[in-house]
Amino acid sequence: MNISDNTEKANICLGLLAHVDAGKTTLSEGLLYLGGSIRSMGRVDKRDTFLDTDDVERRRGITIYSKPAVMSSPSVPGRTYTLLDTPGHADFSPEMERVLSVLDLAVLLVSAADGINASVRTLFRLLEYYKVPAVVFVNKTDRVGTPEELRVLKEDLLTELNNDLDGSFVDLSEGFENAGVLESVVLSAESEELLERFMSGEMPETGMVKQLFAERKFFPALFGSALKMTGVQELLSLIDLLAGPMKAKESFAARVIKIMRDENGERETLLKVTGGTLKIRQNLTYRPLDADFSEENEEAQPPAEKLEEKITRIRQYSGEKYEALPEASAGSICAVTGLTRTYAGQGLGAESDSGRSLIAPVLAWQVLLPEGTDPYKAYRQLLLLAEEEPMLQLTYNTQKKEIRARLMGPVQREVLSGLAKKRFDLEIAFGRPSVIYKETIGNTVEGVGHFEPLRHYAEVHLMLAPGEPGSGLVFETDCLRTCFPANIREP
Numbered sequence: 001m002n003i004s005d006n007t008e009k010a011n012i013c014l015g016l017l018a019h020v021d022a023g024k025t026t027l028s029e030g031l032l033y034l035g036g037s038i039r040s041m042g043r044v045d046k047r048d049t050f051l052d053t054d055d056v057e058r059r060r061g062i063t064i065y066s067k068p069a070v071m072s073s074p075s076v077p078g079r080t081y082t083l084l085d086t087p088g089h090a091d092f093s094p095e096m097e098r099v100l101s102v103l104d105l106a107v108l109l110v111s112a113a114d115g116i117n118a119s120v121r122t123l124f125r126l127l128e129y130y131k132v133p134a135v136v137f138v139n140k141t142d143r144v145g146t147p148e149e150l151r152v153l154k155e156d157l158l159t160e161l162n163n164d165l166d167g168s169f170v171d172l173s174e175g176f177e178n179a180g181v182l183e184s185v186v187l188s189a190e191s192e193e194l195l196e197r198f199m200s201g202e203m204p205e206t207g208m209v210k211q212l213f214a215e216r217k218f219f220p221a222l223f224g225s226a227l228k229m230t231g232v233q234e235l236l237s238l239i240d241l242l243a244g245p246m247k248a249k250e251s252f253a254a255r256v257i258k259i260m261r262d263e264n265g266e267r268e269t270l271l272k273v274t275g276g277t278l279k280i281r282q283n284l285t286y287r288p289l290d291a292d293f294s295e296e297n298e299e300a301q302p303p304a305e306k307l308e309e310k311i312t313r314i315r316q317y318s319g320e321k322y323e324a325l326p327e328a329s330a331g332s333i334c335a336v337t338g339l340t341r342t343y344a345g346q347g348l349g350a351e352s353d354s355g356r357s358l359i360a361p362v363l364a365w366q367v368l369l370p371e372g373t374d375p376y377k378a379y380r381q382l383l384l385l386a387e388e389e390p391m392l393q394l395t396y397n398t399q400k401k402e403i404r405a406r407l408m409g410p411v412q413r414e415v416l417s418g419l420a421k422k423r424f425d426l427e428i429a430f431g432r433p434s435v436i437y438k439e440t441i442g443n444t445v446e447g448v449g450h451f452e453p454l455r456h457y458a459e460v461h462l463m464l465a466p467g468e469p470g471s472g473l474v475f476e477t478d479c480l481r482t483c484f485p486a487n488i489r490e491p
Contacts (some may be wrong), residue, residue, distance in 0.1 A: 007405035010245035011331025013272060014081045015099055018109030019119030020088040023139040023307045025049050027109060027226035028085045034236050035071025035081065037318060040425075050319045051085045056415055063087045064219035064415060066099045066258070068270075068333045070318040081334040090119070091409035093359045096260070096389040098344050100130040101271040101354035102255055102333070104246050107235065112140045112153060112223075116160045120338055124165045129358060133213050135220045135242070136161065136169060137235055142225035155224055161221065172220045172238060176209065185209060188218035202404045233388070248330035249275025258344045259387045260335070265423075267387075268315070268335040269342045274351050278336070280326040286348050288341030289387075344390050361391055361406040365413070366431035373426070377399045381424045385416065392416075406436060441466050442476070464484045 014200050018024040026387035032050055042048035047058040066086045078473045084103070085095040093444040100106075106127060118136040138157055144150045154171065159470040161169040168188035183283055184196045188387050189212055196205065212218055220238055224231020253275035259447045272378060288307045328334040345354040369378050379396045382403065393406045407413055413430055420426040444465040451458045467474060 010243075011082065011103055011329065012243050012246070013082050013084065013104045013331065013333060014085045014239065014243075015103040015132070015348050016109065017086055017096065017106055017108040017123050017134075017141075018088045019111070019114065019117060019123070020062060020090070022109045022111040022114070023226045024086060024088055024109050025052055025085060027107070027137065027139065027232065028069070028083060028310045030226050030229055030232040031083060031236060032069055032071055033462075034074060035083075036074070036234060037069055042051060050216070053320050056418060060411070062089050062411075064089070064411075065093070065260075066095055067315050067319065070316060073236075073240050075237060077244075079240070081239075082331075084333070088119075089411060091407075091412040093408065094357060094361075094389070095243060097126060097357055097359050098258055098354075100126055100132060101345065102257055102274075103132045104128070104331075105239070105243055106132050106134040107239075108136050110136060110138045110157070112138050112157070115255075116164045121164065124167070126167065126358060131216065134218050134220075134240075135222065135235065135238060137231070138221065138223045139226050141223050141349075142228050142230060143385045147405065150223075157223075158221060161219075166220045167216065169221050170218050172222055173234075175239075185212060185218055188212060190217075202398040210242055210244050214244055220293050226250060237278050246274070246331050248274075249350045252276035252278060252349040254348040255351050255354060256342050256344055256346040256348065257333070259342065259389070262335075262337075266337055267340065268337055269339045269414055270333070270335045271315075271342075271348065273328050273330050273334065275330055275349065276327050278311065278314065280311055280336070283308055284311065284339065284348060286339075286342065289343045307341060309340060310338050311336050343387070357391075359391075360436075361408050362436055363408075363433040364404050364436050366405050367403040367405055367435045368429040369403075370427050375403060378424075378426055379403050380429075381426060382420065383429075385419055385423070391417075407432075407433075 013129075016024050016028055017418065020174050025044055026169060028051060029038070029043075029049055032038045034042045038050050039370060044051055044052070044061045047061075051069055052058055052063055053067075054064055057064050063085055065086055066084055069083045069085070071081050071083055073081060076414055081342065084099050086099050087093065088096075108120070108123060108127065110116065120293060141153065141265055144153050149244050154173070158169060158171050161167075168184070170181060170184040170188070174181060176182060183198065183205060186194055194204070213220070220242070222231050222238065224235070226232060254273045257270045262268050283307050285308045287305070313336060314325045316325055316326055316328070316332065322335075325334065329452070342348075345357075347353045367378075369375060376396065376464045382394055382405070386394045391406060391408070395404050396402070397404070405416070407416070420428045440465055446462065447462045447464070449460045451460065
């Protein structure tokens, strides 16, 4: 089984996920180098990496914003990958989660020094929730001593992966030509017929292995060092072999990844085209965000039933650089202008919304403003930042004239303060936080209410019972029509 078996042309969206300091940005540099997107690899400590271009990212040495980079497959002619490097820091995990709904496959990076920690478990659960097939790359094995110690480490980590995570992990260090590797892949299919054919000497075909991978029946694992470029070429070759074209819709469809601003402050909608073709000057009809929070509007306007707007520009970003396109085909990640009220996770055309997020802030912070600052004006300005980070969920208390924001942690507070200063010349700080929580009943309870308005009397019995998690509020009436006079309508 080799790369020449796979000649499909496609635009494939590849995501990199990892806990903080696992070496994800270093791995992205290696993949982009092999894919011909960069001539030399940058380093986090030298602050010259291709995707971490923000000042805070370079100063702290962490990824804050998910950014695309386009690279070609060195082995499959005509294939293009859009690489999405996601944040590993917990403060920016909602930014990472927003990317998952558009991925065709992912590389889950694990540090050999840290093993399968809580962050890895969380990332794997998210991949399961969004049904993303994944390759595991165990990084920093260059820090292990002797070859025997490395062999023991591989065995221990593979055992840990299979015991701690809900999946079948197969060490592909020796490639698919190894009989033991193929046997593990076949066993992951849980098919007696396939196993019998394998035991009789029939080798599984590339298409079958790709299908098992796409269905998340098994997860390939590789070991190496992104810094030393050990195992990175093997990783890219494996991705070339296993990646298949996305199932594109026939008519136009797209999913919004996030809202961002270009170099001139113009609003851009970063999206993935999941069907058909998107063209400049094409009109799109969509349901807008609940309210219009543009700077031109003094008051938030009620939502329109539908909004029709024209695409005025299409850009394909690769790091800070971009290429202006006349159109974008299925599988492409592009940024468009002309859409004024789109939102992260929104489905356009024939695409559905991505649904609720699993990650949410647990603390709400009061936003402190300099003396003399108009709090409502500041609130309107900060709402523009909430478009880019919807998890902020800004609220304004008109009586207290107080702004509150939901935030993940201290680094995110620093970033928000910096953006407010840069965009609006607004100095903000944060007061003491409060814990965000939701209450629900734990058992069935009955409440009774008496109502005696003029010439009427009623006794109402209200039964409350807990529902299934996520079911929301469900209302039912158990009152017969004969209980009411004929001139009173049934509730």
